[in-house]
Amino acid sequence: MTFEVFHKDGNARTGVLHTVHGDVETPVFAPVATNATVRFVPHVFLHDMGYRMILSNTFHLLLKPGEDVIRSFGGLHRFMSWSGAILTDSGGFQVFSLPHRKITDEGVEFRSPIDGSLIFLTPERATEFQELLGSDIAMVLDVCMNPYEAEDEIWRSVDRTLKWAVRCKEVHTRSDQALFGIVQGGISEKLRQYSAEETVRIGFDGYAVGGLSVGETIEETLAMLDVVLPILPEDKPRYFMGLGTPELILESVERGIDIFDCVYPTRVGRHGTAMTWTGRLNVKSAVYRMDPRPVDEKCDCYTCKNFSRGYIHHLFNRKEALGMILLSIHNLYFMNQFVRKIRDAIQEGRFQDFKQEFLSSTSLEVSK
């Protein structure tokens, strides 16, 4: 994978990731395909909407279908029939969210939430499995911490993440797969700075900011980006892991982030919330029962071109899967249009105007 920066507007930038599975324009939002599927959205819709990269979760794929199945299919692209680029996380975030996991310098031991079997994930195993998956971008195994943990605990997680990053790099062999380092450090400026400097010193194809957008305040998130981003090399892609709300994407792009992923658009869609150019709209609200208008009058996605708020309200009322499908499609369409407009604005040198217009037009929620 190679990366080119095309335009800069302040610190915001557009570029392209060249992968063996095609080019991906940045800033990019990658939908999350946890179990090798973006829930409720067939691949053809993703492709037609313009998505060229998705994210899949190493942790989930390691549990099911497991290494033997992925090996027999010759990798994740063939297994799930996705021809675009794939980004895989390392499993760190999910493992550290489990209640009973044991971390040592060697790795992390946990019980499979599916069948209770004991699994030992090491930096080597996380890297080897991502090579088996054949993702275009792989991540190092990192130690994720609650940002409000005591500073010596956060310090230990930063130190361990750096040692594990070295081990991941040592066993990584695939030249057609990029390996990204991950900056940790909770909400400590000092630790974030140290983590960023040392990760850059090890040297990776790209850099991710991890362990943020996990419950800290927006001010704390942005303060950490302000510390980390100036340390990361200009010519490498930068990825904010797990961030997918439009407001924070704008703030992060402004500071120089290129890649985002999040379950947010599909998750809120499955719960009846549409993301629109005028705010968030809850189609389950009774006010939409007889509303013949599309979910978003400014949207030309499959859902908005064909269906009314009243019909989708009815589908949610009857708990029909199609309601969840239609809103997942709409929200992903919205997100792709959103990052596309961000790219256009950067290219035309009007990113600040776009940001202010977007924030003022969506400052009022459409409905509760």
Ligand SMILES: [Zn+2]
């Ligand atoms: Zn739509």
